[in-house]
Amino acid sequence: MSWDxxxxxxxxxxxxxxxxxxxxxxxVGSEGSVVCFRTSNVQxxxxxxxxxxxxxxxxxxxxxxxxxxxxxxxxxxxxxxxGKACWVPELSYEATLGGFISALRINSPRLDxxxxxxxxxxxxxxxxxxxxxxxxxxxxxLDFARAxxxxxxxxxxxxxxxxxxxxxxVDALRxxxxxxxxxxRLLKSEAFKFxxxxxxxxxxxxxxxxxxxxxxxxxxxxxxFSSAGAKFLRVQNxxxxxxxxxxxxxxINRETNSALARSIILPNDVLLSIAGTIGRSALVIESxxxxxxxxxxxxxxxxxxINSAYLREWLDTxxxxxxxxxxxxxxxxxxxxxxxxxxxxxxxxDLAHQVKILIELQVIQDQIDYQRASLNHxxxxxxxxxxxxxxxxxxxxxxxxxx
Amino acid sequence: xxxxxxxxxxxxxWSAFWAGGVSNPLEVxxxxxxxxxxxxxxxxxxxxxxxxxxxxxxxxxxxxxxGMDQYRWKTFKDLAPQQMYSVLVDRIFPWMRTLGGxxxxxxxxxxxxxxxxxxxxxxxxxxxVDGLDKIPMQDRDTKGDLYEYLLxxxxxxxxxxxxxxxxxxxNMMVEVMRPTPQDTICDPACGTAGFLVGSEEYLRAxxxxxxxxxxxxxxxxxxxxxxxxxxxxxxxxxAAMNMLLHGVPNPDIRNKDSLSSDHGEDSELYSxxxxxxxxxxxLDESSVAKDLTSIVKTKKTELLFLALFLRLLKTGGxxxxxxxxxxxxxxxxAHKQIRETIVEHHKLEGIISLPSGVFRPYAxxxxxxxxxxxxxxxxxxxxxxxxxxxDGFTLDxxxxxxxxxxxxxxxxxxxxxDEEQARQRTDQSFFVxxxxxxxxxxxxxxxxxxxxxxEAVEYDKPEKILDDLDALEGEIQAGLKxxxxxxx
Numbered sequence: 001m002s003w004d005x006x007x008x009x010x011x012x013x014x015x016x017x018x019x020x021x022x023x024x025x026x027x028v029g030s031e032g033s034v035v036c037f038r039t040s041n042v043q044x045x046x047x048x049x050x051x052x053x054x055x056x057x058x059x060x061x062x063x064x065x066x067x068x069x070x071x072x073x074x075x076x077x078x079x080x081x082x083g084k085a086c087w088v089p090e091l092s093y094e095a096t097l098g099g100f101i102s103a104l105r106i107n108s109p110r111l112d113x114x115x116x117x118x119x120x121x122x123x124x125x126x127x128x129x130x131x132x133x134x135x136x137x138x139x140x141x142l143d144f145a146r147a148x149x150x151x152x153x154x155x156x157x158x159x160x161x162x163x164x165x166x167x168x169x170v171d172a173l174r175x176x177x178x179x180x181x182x183x184x185r186l187l188k189s190e191a192f193k194f195x196x197x198x199x200x201x202x203x204x205x206x207x208x209x210x211x212x213x214x215x216x217x218x219x220x221x222x223x224x225f226s227s228a229g230a231k232f233l234r235v236q237n238x239x240x241x242x243x244x245x246x247x248x249x250x251x252i253n254r255e256t257n258s259a260l261a262r263s264i265i266l267p268n269d270v271l272l273s274i275a276g277t278i279g280r281s282a283l284v285i286e287s288x289x290x291x292x293x294x295x296x297x298x299x300x301x302x303x304x305x306i307n308s309a310y311l312r313e314w315l316d317t318x319x320x321x322x323x324x325x326x327x328x329x330x331x332x333x334x335x336x337x338x339x340x341x342x343x344x345x346x347x348x349x350d351l352a353h354q355v356k357i358l359i360e361l362q363v364i365q366d367q368i369d370y371q372r373a374s375l376n377h378x379x380x381x382x383x384x385x386x387x388x389x390x391x392x393x394x395x396x397x398x399x400x401x402x403x
Numbered sequence: 404x405x406x407x408x409x410x411x412x413x414x415x416x417w418s419a420f421w422a423g424g425v426s427n428p429l430e431v432x433x434x435x436x437x438x439x440x441x442x443x444x445x446x447x448x449x450x451x452x453x454x455x456x457x458x459x460x461x462x463x464x465x466x467x468x469x470g471m472d473q474y475r476w477k478t479f480k481d482l483a484p485q486q487m488y489s490v491l492v493d494r495i496f497p498w499m500r501t502l503g504g505x506x507x508x509x510x511x512x513x514x515x516x517x518x519x520x521x522x523x524x525x526x527x528x529x530x531x532v533d534g535l536d537k538i539p540m541q542d543r544d545t546k547g548d549l550y551e552y553l554l555x556x557x558x559x560x561x562x563x564x565x566x567x568x569x570x571x572x573x574n575m576m577v578e579v580m581r582p583t584p585q586d587t588i589c590d591p592a593c594g595t596a597g598f599l600v601g602s603e604e605y606l607r608a609x610x611x612x613x614x615x616x617x618x619x620x621x622x623x624x625x626x627x628x629x630x631x632x633x634x635x636x637x638x639x640x641x642a643a644m645n646m647l648l649h650g651v652p653n654p655d656i657r658n659k660d661s662l663s664s665d666h667g668e669d670s671e672l673y674s675x676x677x678x679x680x681x682x683x684x685x686l687d688e689s690s691v692a693k694d695l696t697s698i699v700k701t702k703k704t705e706l707l708f709l710a711l712f713l714r715l716l717k718t719g720g721x722x723x724x725x726x727x728x729x730x731x732x733x734x735x736x737a738h739k740q741i742r743e744t745i746v747e748h749h750k751l752e753g754i755i756s757l758p759s760g761v762f763r764p765y766a767x768x769x770x771x772x773x774x775x776x777x778x779x780x781x782x783x784x785x786x787x788x789x790x791x792x793x794d795g796f797t798l799d800x801x802x803x804x805x806x807x808x809x810x811x812x813x814x815x816x817x818x819x820x821d822e823e824q825a826r827q828r829t830d831q832s833f834f835v836x837x838x839x840x841x842x843x844x845x846x847x848x849x850x851x852x853x854x855x856x857x858e859a860v861e862y863d864k865p866e867k868i869l870d871d872l873d874a875l876e877g878e879i880q881a882g883l884k885x886x887x888x889x890x891x
Contacts, residue, residue: 173882180875
């Protein structure tokens with residue numbers, strides 16, 4: 001099946017955001033104000049948790065008010081985030097958009113908005129748009145003209161709607177799977193709480209029983225990263241209680257590693273993120289190899305009487321997370337100090353009971369692992385369907401889309 | 404306060420310098436200081452002339468002698484640019500460098516003063532002089548405020564900001580310490596003399612009448628109440644000028660490297676120390692003053708400064724000083740020793756933990772104010788801690804004004820400390836008994852004693868979570884089924 005390829009600019013146009021001075025910000029909901037979306041609101045979904053507002057008269061043209069069905073596109077950002085886009089749902093308030101984002105708006109009845117959304121956020125188009133980015137100092141700018149020159153496959157409207165319905169369904173499945181993993185983690189935390197309420201527990205502070213330190217960024221000491229050697233961990237390497245490796249991992253050579261001897265990581269260390277995103281943890285295992293870490297990661301090394309895996313599980317509990325939140329220094333970036341980690345109150349049963357609790361939690365952990373595998377399958381399915389949909393090779397049954 | 408109109412005139416003078424290629428803010432301040440000094444000399448001379456005319460006596464202590472008419476601001480300002488430049492550089496500067504302490508403490512520091520605008524910038528000089536002449540400077544308040552405003556431009560200018568403690572923090576420390584007209588006040592790392600000026604303004608606002616109606620107090624205020632040391636000549640000049648424009652003609656502003664020279668002549672002289680000393684790591688062992696290492700054996704500047712304060716204070720003398728957090732909990736022998744000395748041999752009274760953005764944008768360090776009295780025989784009882792979270796400005800690099808400000812509350816609670824006993828460790832301020840501090844190895848960081856309340860978050864019961872999981876699983880199955888039906 002081959003569909004028309006139509007220039008994006010013949011069906012849509014970009015609307016640039018309004019610019020204003022930082023001191024023009026006003027209270028959200030105040031007289032004569034209008035919500036103004038910024039880069040931080042453009043996530044997978046429109047994030048409405050942290051809104052700002054500006055005086056309404058800053059908006060010069062009516063078209064700069066955001067409409068349902070627009071795509072908000074990050075247009076000035078670090079290069080890997082340029083082009084990132086989200087869907088604008090029905091809003092209960094008036095909103096405009098700030099200078100670093102733009103709205104992609106349909107101006108032709110031939111194009112379905114959800115179809116456009118799926119096409120524009122597909123990995124292929126995202127990569128292409130990113131590659132158009134014009135890099136200034138450390139900000140890359142979306143090249144509007146080149147983006148509008150992209151060609152979008154344009155099947156008849158009812159086919160577009162069906163394709164969008166399929167991809168929406170896959171999206172919904174993924175989100176539900178993610179929610180269900182979230183719930184399982186909550187369940188694990190509750191199970192932990194229950195388990196320690198049934199055994200005898202010594203309440204200690206972590207500082208009494210652990211050696212606690214943190215890493216340093218080698219460049220601050222005049223050392224550079226290298227292409228091989230000891231792995232240099234950052235917060236993004238701590239996922240789901242384990243250390244995961246990514247394509248953009250950093251390494252430091254032997255000499256640098258010795259210079260940063262304080263933060264050489266050993267098996268059975270428990271790592272905890274303490275800057276930016278706080279509270280993510282990981283257990284270090286033998287096979288992880290030589291590692292060091294930056295200053296956003298604390299290394300907690302139990303001295304005795306503590307099973308590292310048990311400690312790692314406890315750090316995930318709502319109780320431990322609340323202790324961290326209570327002592328994080330809220331500045332522009334949330335930080336947790338080593339001092340406050342030392343002061344965390346930690347419930348310590350004897351070693352035998354720690355292991356027993358770990359075994360009890362394993363049932364839930366197995367379920368999490370299973371669901372995570374299922375989530376990965378769903379992501380693969382989504383990617384496959386997406387690439388088929390826009391290459392015209394997706395065969396669909398006739399079905400009516402409820403609009 | 405200076406008005407918007409005066410502000411824009413000062414800004415215009417500032418811009419003239421920048422346009423002339425002098426872009427180091429400290430250098431701009433220094434050059435303007437010389438010109439202000441010159442203008443001040445003319446005012447002094449005019450006042451003495453007027454007095455001579457009234458009394459019919461010959462002029463007493465004239466600044467300018469016959470034939471020096473061109474040296475006077477009122478004549479000098481109307482010269483053509485090239486002529487103005489050569490008079491200033493070839494005649495006035497060499498003469499100003501010879502003045503000595505005859506006319507004010509400032510003149511003492513003129514020894515190596517240089518005017519740095521190059522000759523081809525004579526036009527810039529003329530514009531600056533013209534601009535300065537247009538700024539009204541009738542009274543002391545205006546002059547002082549104007550100079551403070553000039554100095555405030557240093558803080559928004561990178562490197563030089565290190566010389567300035569924000570004015571609102573200085574005022575808070577002064578309000579907490581409540582200096583009296585009898586105090587002898589010292590800042591051994593005075594920079595632009597912000598703490599001395601803050602104290603001077605406080606005293607003047609409350610005791611002006613007392614000071615000027617008692618000859619002994621007036622004498623003390625003008626000549627012996629204020630002492631500042633620094634080893635940077637530019638800073639000394641700026642500090643002396645700052646004091647002069649605030650109506651203190653003879654403060655003791657001295658060139659002295661506080662950590663390296665012995666303090667025989669200054670020891671046990673001062674009744675109040677207010678300071679925010681620079682912390683620049685470690686000194687060479689050989690360059691540390693011996694009388695400090697006898698108090699604490701260390702090369703670390705922040706610890707040596709604490710030793711210095713103890714050395715300079717007279718018995719009964721008080722101090723409020725800014726220290727980096729490391730001083731409060733550092734575990735080296737020297738760290739513990741100096742804290743133990745203050746707690747056991749003197750009287751530690753309070754620790755105010757400052758939010759880490761206070762010295763932004765040029766330093767994000769975490770600091771605290773330490774308040775103690777030198778007793779020589781102990782006396783530390785319950786130590787008052789306050790966890791300051793806001794100072795009226797955002798804590799990022801922008802430092803925009805905000806309404807969140809703990810300063811009034813800090814001043815109020817400090818002076819009502821007898822009402823503080825009932826507070827809990829979860830409050831923003833609380834007392835910690837000396838015994839607790841000793842038991843914690845003299846750790847003085849507020850986090851050691853503060854207790855945080857965790858909000859009890861109500862989570863769903865496991866049964867409910869399991870029900871939700873079942874429901875989600877059902878939806879997932881139904882969704883997969885629908886998807887299968889859509890695809891051929």
